[in-house]
Amino acid sequence: MTTLLETDEVHLARAIELAEGGRGRTTPNPLVGAVVVKDETVLGEGFHTAFGAPHAEREALTATGTADTRGATMYVSLEPCCHVGKTPPCTDAIVEAGIKRVVVASEDPSDRASGRGLGILRDEGIEVVMAGGELAARARLLNQPFRKHARTGRPYVLFKSAMTLDGKVATRTGDSKWISGEASRRMAHHWRAECDAVAVGIGTALADDPLLTARVEGVHRQPRRIIFDSEARLPLDSQLVRGAGEIPLTVVISRAAPRLAADALEVAGADVIVATGENEPARVRNALSQIGAAGITSILLEGGPHLAGAFLDAGEVDEIRLFVAPVVVGGGAVVGGGAGGVDHVPPGAVQLVVGGHLPHPRRWTPAPVPRGARWARLR
Numbered sequence: 145m146t147t148l149l150e151t152d153e154v155h156l157a158r159a160i161e162l163a164e165g166g167r168g169r170t171t172p173n174p175l176v177g178a179v180v181v182k183d184e185t186v187l188g189e190g191f192h193t194a195f196g197a198p199h200a201e202r203e204a205l206t207a208t209g210t211a212d213t214r215g216a217t218m219y220v221s222l223e224p225c226c227h228v229g230k231t232p233p234c235t236d237a238i239v240e241a242g243i244k245r246v247v248v249a250s251e252d253p254s255d256r257a258s259g260r261g262l263g264i265l266r267d268e269g270i271e272v273v274m275a276g277g278e279l280a281a282r283a284r285l286l287n288q289p290f291r292k293h294a295r296t297g298r299p300y301v302l303f304k305s306a307m308t309l310d311g312k313v314a315t316r317t318g319d320s321k322w323i324s325g326e327a328s329r330r331m332a333h334h335w336r337a338e339c340d341a342v343a344v345g346i347g348t349a350l351a352d353d354p355l356l357t358a359r360v361e362g363v364h365r366q367p368r369r370i371i372f373d374s375e376a377r378l379p380l381d382s383q384l385v386r387g388a389g390e391i392p393l394t395v396v397i398s399r400a401a402p403r404l405a406a407d408a409l410e411v412a413g414a415d416v417i418v419a420t421g422e423n424e425p426a427r428v429r430n431a432l433s434q435i436g437a438a439g440i441t442s443i444l445l446e447g448g449p450h451l452a453g454a455f456l457d458a459g460e461v462d463e464i465r466l467f468v469a470p471v472v473v474g475g476g477a478v479v480g481g482g483a484g485g486v487d488h489v490p491p492g493a494v495q496l497v498v499g500g501h502l503p504h505p506r507r508w509t510p511a512p513v514p515r516g517a518r519w520a521r522l523r
């Protein structure tokens with residue numbers, strides 16, 4: 145790690161900002177941005193726009209057009225790759241362009257990288273500078289799903305929930321829709337589209353018959369839907385199963401599930417996986433390993449409270465985003481059970497959304513997070 149010049153910081157911050165342009169489209173690849181600068185003039189900028197498309201470094205070099213890039217500096221938000229994947233190695237492009245200095249905001253923790261690209265650049269006589277401090281933290285924060293998946297093989301889990309001031313997630317009749325209002329619903333649908341998958345428990349699937357799709361403007365893809373359903377109770381005529389042909393559906397069952405029910409779900413188009421383990425948190429961990437091995441790097445966990453509790457007990461919740469509605473519904477249990485409480489939540493309430501990352505220091509080194517809530521008021 146070296147101290148950066150003020151101009152280095154400006155260009156590196158720009159590379160990080162550019163990386164955001166690929167959000168929701170690059171998975172399982174990371175978000176990456178790059179800027180090529182010579183004699184204090186920006187020659188080209190680029191970012192990784194989509195999985196399979198050229199990497200940010202090549203985009204930035206292409207954007208330099210006919211400019212002479214020999215002797216230029218490249219600023220890049222993630223260590224350049226040195227392997228052949230869907231596209232050729234970025235280290236080759238950097239060397240061929242005659243770049244003399246590369247400033248990198250964060251290292252790539254995956255097996256095929258982990259400093260290899262930087263070593264190749266140094267061997268070619270290119271000066272490599274690693275950033276530290278806030279810029280490095282921002283660059284790592286951009287790619288939390290990619291980083292956790294690369295280190296552990298399991299997806300990053302973002303738990304989202306909507307609750308009332310008295311801590312309820314539904315009324316005694318199971319009404320939960322309007323605990324989140326229109327603005328928070330739109331926000332949550334964007335989060336669905338940014339994640340590889342959305343997960344709920346069978347309790348929620350039976351109570352709400354949800355679609356779990358991202359239904360909001362500007363969405364480029366739909367997440368896989370994952371239902372934790374030990375006994376394969378998900379009805380074949382549920383919206384989830386009926387849509388399984390168009391939008392992938394995974395049902396996580398246990399060994400206790402009746403064979404006929406599991407087979408029927410598969411015939412209807414669902415992927416069925418069997419989670420093993422002696423209790424619910426163990427089965428969550430096992431399911432996440434299988435789901436991660438299938439290439440899913442991030443999950444939006446939408447509850448309900450029972451499944452969310454198992455994920456928390458398993459230590460597998462990495463981030464929480466909570467909508468808090470200024471209404472009180474009463475009743476004796478989290479899902480409005482017991483005596484009392486209103487039947488329906490009045491629509492249109494203003495929410496507060498709060499959230500933050502949970503540290504798991506021994507398991508996968510997340511980036512440091514700014515103190516306090518990351519999201520303030522919705523409106």
Ligand SMILES: NC(=O)c1ccc[n+]([C@@H]2O[C@H](COP(=O)([O-])OP(=O)(O)OC[C@H]3O[C@@H](n4cnc5c(N)ncnc54)[C@H](OP(=O)(O)O)[C@@H]3O)[C@@H](O)[C@H]2O)c1
Nearest residue numbers: 306313320345347348372373374424447448449450451454
């Ligand atoms: N306000 C909100 O943000 C929000 C969000 C979601 C849901 N909700 C509401 O919450 C209510 C449903 O919540 P819920 O707690 O009853 O149901 P849930 O958490 O959706 O589902 C729980 C069920 O999942 C199954 N499951 C399978 N594998 C599991 C595992 N490894 N660990 C834990 N559970 C596993 C278990 O049933 P089996 O053993 O039979 O498989 C368990 O009973 C509904 O009224 C819904 O509207 C509110």
